[in-house]
Amino acid sequence: MAETSPKKRKPMIGLQPEGDVDWSEYRGVLVVVEQRAGVAKPVSWQLIGEAKRLAEKLAAPVSALVMGANVSSLAQEAIYYGADVVYVCDAPELEHYRTRPYSRVCLHVIRQFKPEIVLMGATNTGRDLAGAIATHLPTGLTADSTELDVDEDRLLLASRPAFSEKMLATILCKQFKPQMATARAGVFAPNPRDTSRTGEVVVVAPQMNPDEIATEVIEFLEEQKKVNLQDAEVIVAGGRGLGSPAAFELLRELADALGGVVGASRAVVDMGWISHDHQVGQTGVTVRPKLYIAVGISGAVQHVVGMQNSTWIVAINKDPDAPIFKIAHYGLVGDLFQLVPALTKAVKSRKANGQSATAGVSGPTT
Ligand SMILES: Cc1cc2nc3c(=O)[nH]c(=O)nc-3n(C[C@H](O)[C@H](O)[C@H](O)COP(=O)(O)OP(=O)(O)OC[C@H]3O[C@@H](n4cnc5c(N)ncnc54)[C@H](O)[C@@H]3O)c2cc1C
The missing domain is CATH 3.40.50.620 (HUPs)
Incomplete structure (x- = not known):
């Protein structure tokens, strides 16, 4: 919406302060x-x-x-x-x-x-x-x-x-x-x-x-949230490129290995592949993890506004021209069904050798 200068704005109609108020x-x-x-x-x-x-x-x-x-x-x-x-x-x-x-x-x-x-x-x-x-x-x-x-x-x-x-x-x-x-x-x-x-x-x-105080708290029941994207440090998010809801299992394995959670684009939420609380973007959750891995997500603006402030963005997409690569710090061009299991294997083997999966991760310098 175009922003107009405050001096040109019409006065508000409705509730008015009583008398002369010195703010x-x-x-x-x-x-x-x-x-x-x-x-x-x-x-x-x-x-x-x-x-x-x-x-x-x-x-x-x-x-x-x-x-x-x-x-x-x-x-x-x-x-x-x-x-x-x-x-x-x-x-x-x-x-x-x-x-x-x-x-x-x-x-x-x-x-x-x-x-x-x-x-x-x-x-x-x-x-x-x-x-x-x-x-x-x-x-x-x-x-x-x-x-x-x-x-x-x-x-x-x-x-x-x-x-x-x-x-x-x-x-x-x-x-x-x-x-x-x-x-x-x-x-x-x-x-x-x-x-x-x-x-x-x-x-x-x-x-x-x-x-x-009209209310009394008798018992406090913790909500069983399926996923807490906002506080997650690592998010592995999947999009339509997954092809089916079953493929989310691949992302879950990678997310588990990295100590993260699974996110999603709206396209897959709308298709009923995963619940809405996983949705990242304009009509979903805005996230700021240390690591965001976008898998089979094209990078529509409505998705990007919800994750562009992640410290590191890694994109996996078979289309080298996918818009997600414009904001990714690392891009892997290829088939997610080969790349995601390979990444999971590499992360697990690092951990088995006593190394942190995300050791040395601080943030991009540029
Ligand atoms: C008002 C409004 C609000 C919206 N809000 C949101 C929102 O909050 N969040 C959101 O995400 N979207 C939102 N959208 C929808 C958004 O515009 C896009 O339609 C959506 O983000 C696309 O999802 P996608 O990237 O999963 O699917 P697609 O755009 O279809 O992308 C799928 C990608 O997968 C890749 N791919 C396919 N197969 C493979 C494979 N085997 N290996 C690797 N890559 C593969 C393709 O190259 C493609 O880039 C909104 C839209 C509107 C109009």
Whole structure:
């Protein structure tokens, strides 16, 4: 979607701020850190990396909010990944995610410290929490962003696919603060973890009346996910070139040998060869593994947007002109039915000799 200058945009119709509101007190970018059982979701560090980039343009600080039970150690991690200030709320009521207590803490921090931008992961939790907070403040929220920027008027330009994913819409919140967005995991790069960084930790403890918390967690059942692509370091993904669902077994063997998981293109998901949670791309998951092996995948743009940020990309395709080779660091031209078993054999034999399958893997230098 063509981006117009903010000065030419028509004023928004609908909700208007009451009276004259001075938004100038609102400064900086706040990232809400998502954790489960004290382990942060990678999207949190990715968003702090992106927040840092935005904050540099705004000449403003990056803050992070850590909430949960026994999560104080995450404050230091947030600083290592780029936060200047971390607000920590460590309370037993926050052991499991629940909308009311979590949104109460967020609202307290936002109202007290007034960030101009608030970012969260577009995860199940982030989507729920961001919607609740935006409604309470009230302010605007762009869900599921894939690009973030700021303009000369300090407005957040949050872009996301729109109209059946055929266009990229840039959405602004011109009349309210903070400007809020959730962003897809795997889209942004985290800053390298820098243990020499220092920052300020601020403990926050808003009053939480248990009677106000409408829900109680009786039992926590871990979802039996078939595959976790977002946190995988190695993904071996298959496309239509596999010819049949049975051929995914070849990819599973290679993925197992490399300690990775199996991904897929939409073509094979649409044909019912593998479930949708394996799909990488615009309408699937965005991934950022250390190694992505694309097998029998042509490299359509809708697939590439979901995996192009992988550290190393290896493509196996019998067509030397397949577009996937344009973004691959290594290309193997040939029949996957010969190349994949040969690779699996080589990886297994390295491991049998006591060598790591991915020893020396750091990242491309160019
Ligand atoms: C709105 C929209 C959203 C979309 N979202 C996504 C998305 O999220 N993810 C996604 O993947 N796609 C998405 N698509 C679909 C995308 O445009 C492509 O159609 C799809 O990615 C193609 O899948 P493929 O590469 O597996 O199949 P193909 O394009 O058919 O490619 C198969 C490849 O296998 C190779 N091959 C065949 N046999 C062998 C062999 N024996 N050995 C080696 N190589 C072989 C061929 O040379 C070919 O390059 C979307 C499309 C639209 C319109």
